[in-house]
Amino acid sequence: MNIFLYGPPGSGKSSIGRELAARLRRPFVDSDEMIVARAGLTIPEIFEQQGEAGFRRLESEVCAELAALADHVIALGGGALLDAHNRSALERNGLIICLRAGPPELLARLQGSAEDRPLLAGDDPSMRLATLLAARRSVYDSFPAQVDTSGKTIAQVVDEIDSLLTPRSIWIDTPGLKHEIVLGYGLLNALPSLLTERGLHEPTLVVTDENVARCLPIDALHLPSVVLPAGEAHKTLDTVRLLYDKFLDHHLDRRSIVIALGGGVVGDLTGFAAATFMRGLRWVNVPTSLLAMVDASLGAKTGVDLPRGKNLVGAFHPPALVVSDPLVLATLPEAERISGMAEVVKHGIIGDVDLFESIESSPASFGSIVHIQRAVDVKVRVVTADPFEQGERAKLNLGHTIGHGLEAASDYTLRHGEAVAIGLVGEARLAERIGLADHGLADRIAQVIKRIGLPTSYRGDSVAIRNAMSTDKKKSGSKLKFALPMRIGEVVWEVEVDEDVLLDTLRGLTNT
Ligand SMILES: NC(=O)c1ccc[n+]([C@@H]2O[C@H](COP(=O)([O-])OP(=O)(O)OC[C@H]3O[C@@H](n4cnc5c(N)ncnc54)[C@H](O)[C@@H]3O)[C@@H](O)[C@H]2O)c1
C-alpha cells in the first residue's frame, strides 16, 4: 500500500514524507521533484513558460506513474488532487493522508520559499494563501484520513501517522460468539497472510457480488470465487441454494473456509449459507461497505429475506475473523457512503459522545478509520453485553423502528441509511415529547444528519408510515417498543409511546 501525503503548501508533506519513509523503510518520492526532473525546469519556470495548465498536465502524467508504484511514501503537490481523475487513480492504490495546519503556521513554515511557489509569489503571500485555502478547503476536507500538524514536531506527526497505519484488533469476547475483528488500512492486500497467521489455511472460496468484483482486485487473492448479483433483492433463499451448489462444485467440506467479500448483503447471505451448509462451515467476513464495517459485519447475525419481510430467516453464526479495510471504501458509491454514516451517527448517540462530537465538528469526510473504530467499539460493547438479543441489544434498534416504517412506506425507494437518519430525528423528537430527552436533542441530531447530506424529513403519508411500522418484527407483543435517546451517549430501550404522540411526531416528520 502506498502512502500519499497531501495538503496545503507548508503542511510538511515533503519533510514529513522523508522522515516517514525512513521510519517505515520505504522508498520516498516527491511528485514536484519528479515534475522538475521531467521538465528540466524549475516550477516557477514551468509556470512562466507553460502556464498553470502546462504544469497541471505534467502533474497528471506524474500521478499516473505514481499510481503504478507499490509500498512507497509519496509527497504530492498541494494542487495534485484537485483533478478528480488524479485523485481516483491514487485513491485506488494507497492511502491519502491530508496534513493540515492553521494559516499562520503554514505561512511561517513557508517563510523564504514563497517565491519558489508561483501560486503564493507576490506582494501579499498571506492574502494569496488565504485565497488558495478557501478555494481548496472542501477538497482538503474530503479526505477521510486527516492529521493536524499544528504545533507538532516532524517526529510527533510521523508517530501519529504510524499509529494510524497500525492495524487494530478488537475482540467480541463472549461465549459462543468469540471472534476477532481486525481493522486497518491495506488489510485486503494482506488477507492471505492474516488468514495464515490465524491458522485459517484450509481450502477457501470467496463469495462476492458483481459490483465488488468489478471494483476491487479480487484476482490478487488467488482464490476461487463466486460472484453473485448485487442488491437486497437477491438476499433470498434462492441465492442461498445457488451458494450451496457452488460450495458443492468447489468440493467444500466441514474443514473449508468461505470468505464473504462485500457489503451487508453478501455478508448476510454467505454467513447464512456457511451456518447451514453441512451443519456449519467456518467463514471470514470482509465487509466492503461502510454500513457493513460498522454494523452488519458485527454481532454474528446472518440471514436472508422472505417475500413477506426482511431478515425473517437466519442464524447466529460467528465468523472466524472479520477483516475491515477502510481503503476499499474508495470505490463505494457516494450515496452508499453517506447512507452508511447514518449508522455511525447512531452508534455515537447510543454510546460515544466523543464520536458524535467528532462527526459534529470534523470535516465532511466519510470512512475515517477513527470514526469506524469508535462505531465498531460501541456495537461490540452492546453485542458483548447481550450476545443473543435478550435485552440491551435492542438499543441498536435506535432510529430503526420509525426507519423501517419509512423504508416500507416508501416502497424501499429510500435507502436504509436515509430512512434510519429520518428515524433518528423522529425518535429523538419522540423522546423529547415524552420528557425522556431534553429539548434541543432532536435539533442537534438533525443538524449533524443534514451536514452529512442525509434527509431529516420525508414527503409522504404519516399514517402509512405508522401502519408499516406495525410489521416491524422487532416489536414484542402487540405494542411497539422503541429504543429512545435520553442524551447523546445514552439510550433506553423497550419504551412504549402513546399512539397519538407517535402519530403527531410522524406527522411532524412528513410536514417539514
Ligand atoms: N447481520 C446484521 O447484523 C446486519 C446489520 C445491519 C444490516 N444488515 C444487512 O446489511 C444489508 C445492507 O448492507 P449494505 O448497505 O452494505 O448493502 P449492499 O451489500 O447491498 O451494498 C451496497 C451496494 O454497494 C456495493 N458495494 C459494496 N462495497 C463496495 C465497494 N467497496 N466498492 C463498490 N461497490 C461496493 C454493493 O454491490 C451494493 O450495490 C441489508 O441486507 C441489511 O439487512 C445486517
Ligand SMILES: [Zn+2]
Ligand atoms: Zn441499520
